[in-house]
Amino acid sequence: MTNIKKIKLIILTAIISCGLCLGTNAAVQNNYKNHKKPVTTVQQPVAQSVVNNYELTKSLDIVANPTKYLNKRVKIRAIFDKFSTLGLDYKPAYKSSEKYITFLIKRDDVINHVVPLSEMKNFLVREEAEKYIDLKPGDQIEYSGVVFSNALGDAWISVDKFVVLTQKEKSKK
Numbered sequence: 001m002t003n004i005k006k007i008k009l010i011i012l013t014a015i016i017s018c019g020l021c022l023g024t025n026a027a028v029q030n031n032y033k034n035h036k037k038p039v040t041t042v043q044q045p046v047a048q049s050v051v052n053n054y055e056l057t058k059s060l061d062i063v064a065n066p067t068k069y070l071n072k073r074v075k076i077r078a079i080f081d082k083f084s085t086l087g088l089d090y091k092p093a094y095k096s097s098e099k100y101i102t103f104l105i106k107r108d109d110v111i112n113h114v115v116p117l118s119e120m121k122n123f124l125v126r127e128e129a130e131k132y133i134d135l136k137p138g139d140q141i142e143y144s145g146v147v148f149s150n151a152l153g154d155a156w157i158s159v160d161k162f163v164v165l166t167q168k169e170k171s172k173k
């Protein structure tokens with residue numbers, strides 16, 4: 001008798017489980033059919049400021065999609081961080097360390113700390129960079145150039161024009 005009771009219990013459990021599954025599936029499909037598609041709004045493109053054939057662009061936009069800006073002329077306003085050798089002599093996006101120096105800018109999305117935007121390699125001719133040897137982290141700059149590579153998923157910019165907008169006061173010794 002115990003085997004018959006076990007079989008009846010298993011069959012009853014299977015029937016209840018199937019019923020619950022079918023009921024849940026029907027409710028989900030019914031909800032899916034009645035689900036309204038979200039209304040999407042078309043956002044009008046924001047006019048980009050173009051100065052001397054250079055598109056005024058945010059650094060984080062370029063870093064987020066370097067392929068979109070590949071071979072484009074861009075102009076960036078940023079906070080200077082430091083001169084560096086980052087990315088120099090890298091074969092896929094070659095710039096000679098003898099002729100160029102890299103500079104880093106501060107990330108725009110970090111407020112209370114100085115974090116360099118290392119995903120963007122900015123190459124400046126050494127002769128030009130030597131004119132700005134007194135630059136300090138926090139100085140405001142503006143530069144124009146061409147995004148010449150997107151190697152490693154980063155933006156590689158050959159800088160054509162470099163301007164210091166504001167400099168911090170030099171500390172007196």
